[in-house]
Amino acid sequence: MAAAVEADALGLSVLLLDEQTEPGGQIYRNIESIHSDTLDLLGDDYRQGAALTERFRKSNAAYKPGATVWRVDEDGTVAYSQNGKGATASGSRLLVATGALERPAPIPGWTLPGVMTAGAAQVMLKSADMVPSGRVIVAGCGPLALLITQQLIATGADVVALTETTRFGDYISATPHLLGALTSGSYLRKGRQMRREIKQAGVPIYSGICDLTAIGEDKLNAVGFTRDGVKAEIAVDTLLLHIGVVPNTQITRQVFCEHEWYKPQRYWRPVRDEWGATTKDAIAVAGDGGGVDGAAAATLHGLLAALDAACRQGHIDMGERNRRADPIRYELARHQAIRPLLDALFPPPPEICAPPEDDTIVCRCEEISVADIRNAVALGAMGPNQLKAFTRCGMGPCQGRMCGLTVTELVAQARGEPIEEVGYYRIRPPIKPVTMGELAAMADE
Amino acid sequence: MFRRLHEPDGQSVTIDFEGEILKVGVQESVAAALLTANPGYSRKTPVSAAPRLPFCMMGVCFDCLVEIDGVPNRQACMEIVEEGMKVRRQNGTRKLGS
Numbered sequence: 001m002a003a004a005v006e007a008d009a010l011g012l013s014v015l016l017l018d019e020q021t022e023p024g025g026q027i028y029r030n031i032e033s034i035h036s037d038t039l040d041l042l043g044d045d046y047r048q049g050a051a052l053t054e055r056f057r058k059s060n061a062a063y064k065p066g067a068t069v070w071r072v073d074e075d076g077t078v079a080y081s082q083n084g085k086g087a088t089a090s091g092s093r094l095l096v097a098t099g100a101l102e103r104p105a106p107i108p109g110w111t112l113p114g115v116m117t118a119g120a121a122q123v124m125l126k127s128a129d130m131v132p133s134g135r136v137i138v139a140g141c142g143p144l145a146l147l148i149t150q151q152l153i154a155t156g157a158d159v160v161a162l163t164e165t166t167r168f169g170d171y172i173s174a175t176p177h178l179l180g181a182l183t184s185g186s187y188l189r190k191g192r193q194m195r196r197e198i199k200q201a202g203v204p205i206y207s208g209i210c211d212l213t214a215i216g217e218d219k220l221n222a223v224g225f226t227r228d229g230v231k232a233e234i235a236v237d238t239l240l241l242h243i244g245v246v247p248n249t250q251i252t253r254q255v256f257c258e259h260e261w262y263k264p265q266r267y268w269r270p271v272r273d274e275w276g277a278t279t280k281d282a283i284a285v286a287g288d289g290g291g292v293d294g295a296a297a298a299t300l301h302g303l304l305a306a307l308d309a310a311c312r313q314g315h316i317d318m319g320e321r322n323r324r325a326d327p328i329r330y331e332l333a334r335h336q337a338i339r340p341l342l343d344a345l346f347p348p349p350p351e352i353c354a355p356p357e358d359d360t361i362v363c364r365c366e367e368i369s370v371a372d373i374r375n376a377v378a379l380g381a382m383g384p385n386q387l388k389a390f391t392r393c394g395m396g397p398c399q400g401r402m403c404g405l406t407v408t409e410l411v412a413q414a415r416g417e418p419i420e421e422v423g424y425y426r427i428r429p430p431i432k433p434v435t436m437g438e439l440a441a442m443a444d445e
Numbered sequence: 446m447f448r449r450l451h452e453p454d455g456q457s458v459t460i461d462f463e464g465e466i467l468k469v470g471v472q473e474s475v476a477a478a479l480l481t482a483n484p485g486y487s488r489k490t491p492v493s494a495a496p497r498l499p500f501c502m503m504g505v506c507f508d509c510l511v512e513i514d515g516v517p518n519r520q521a522c523m524e525i526v527e528e529g530m531k532v533r534r535q536n537g538t539r540k541l542g543s
Contacts, residue, residue: 019504019523020523021525026503030472033472035450035451037450037451038450038451068523101501101503101505102501111495111497111500111508113446113485113486113496113497113498114446114498115500116498116499116500116501116502117500117501117502119501119502119503120499120500120501120502120503123502123503123522124447124477124480124502125450127472127473127474127477128447128449128470128472128473128474128477128478129449129450129451129470130447130448130449130450130477130480130481131447131448131450132446132447132448133446133447133448134446155450218485218486218496219485219486219496237446238446248505364500364506364508365490365507366492367490367492367493367495396507397507397510397518398505398506398507401505401506402505402506433518435516
């Protein structure tokens with residue numbers, strides 16, 4: 001949105017394809033029509049989205065909501081479906097702003113009804129004004145785990161505990177980054193404030209937990225974990241998992257942009273320059289889809305990408321682009337300063353990245369377990385793509401979004417190879433299901 | 446599984462879920478509407494017929510697949526409810542043709 005507003009102001013003709021039905025993305029979801037009580041509860045960070053959305057609505061940027069992109073070509077041509085009809089759009093520059101998704105957390109029982117991501121609960125709160133009706137436990141690590149716990153408590157939901165995988169050692173390894181993070185002081189303050197509010201509400205925070213398990217037959221009944229060597233079990237109706245967020249690289253992968261492994265948080269991100277330009281001439285990335293920097297930084301990345309697009313089209317010269325970028329970069333550095341601390345404090349636990357138990361489901365769609373993958377590697381499967389042929393892993397409707405990172409880690413572990421050598425699934429179009437009817441309707445254009 | 450913080454004030458639509466009539470807010474996604482109805486599960490997997498409910502609510506995981514107005518494989522979290530919409534659980538793979 002920020003990029004669209006800026007590019008429009010710079011004189012470019014802009015089209016925004018939004019998979020959602022209203023502007024706001026995941027962070028400012030439903031910002032235009034949220035219930036006023038719920039708006040108060042979600043706080044100022046969320047409220048900031050209102051101004052941005054308003055500027056976007058007032059701009060000349062064309063807006064297509066409910067548009068699902070299912071193919072991107074190297075020249076920036078985009079194929080999408082909207083209202084049951086397929087269509088294509090092309091421009092001289094394509095900005096991919098697909099954001100992040102929560103890191104899939106393969107633990108025993110994570111496919112049971114009653115287990116969701118913490119982000120899912122936040123989507124329910126923002127877009128549907130709903131909260132879990134039974135006993136809730138939040139488990140994992142990262143700022144969003146704290147945030148959703150605090151927000152659910154404020155709604156009156158029955159939150160019984162926050163269990164964190166963050167260990168004492170993580171605090172030690174994070175300490176050297178504290179000084180650098182001071183320029184992002186407001187983030188540190190917010191983190192402390194959230195913890196205080198959770199504790200004041202009488203909700204226990206259990207830190208340093210491991211062996212997280214969702215227990216139940218046809219639905220979740222309890223959550224098990226180990227803390228200080230002691231096994232514990234808590235009866236709950238809903239488990240909200242959160243192990244940080246990772247870039248959604250489906251589009252950049254499909255169109256062959258180069259990707260690199262970001263070791264501190266163990267995810268892939270497209271290689272991008274300081275303007276968000278990828279290794280494909282016509283394509284840039286802004287926001288968390290290019291590497292997780294958070295919502296505030298995402299808008300700044302968007303502004304930089306818009307300036308670069310305007311420069312490439314000759315609307316402004318390079319000097320003008322660079323001059324305008326200076327204050328944006330200054331601001332961006334302030335938001336990025338917190339990242340080394342967060343990366344060190346909330347590393348994805350090894351047992352989540354490469355789950356040890358044989359029975360744990362890795363691929364939710366095709367129900368492929370850890371043992372299935374190890375067996376296929378033992379039989380000679382050399383990488384994620386060959387695993388598809390061996391097991392169907394990653395070939396269900398989500399197309400590897402839920403299992404891709406885990407598969408790479410498991411293969412690397414089993415073969416004793418570096419992650420970069422193992423690589424990732426080759427993502428092929430259509431990256432979202434498209435009906436024959438939608439394709440047929442393209443001919444009418 | 447979920448409850449509304451505020452009842453849909455005046456603005457509501459009715460949808461049919463497996464024959465049950467649900468009164469839901471106009472802006473709710475199908476997935477959200479189902480989650481307040483305690484459906485137990487919203488689909489069964491094609492491989493082992495395991496029950497599933499929506500998981501990510503943002504169009505990524507495909508665990509919320511349902512049949513809407515006769516069309517299978519719809520992501521319930523990406524579809525907004527409409528008056529008279531008929532929603533069915535998707536059990537196993539979608540049926541071909543018809």
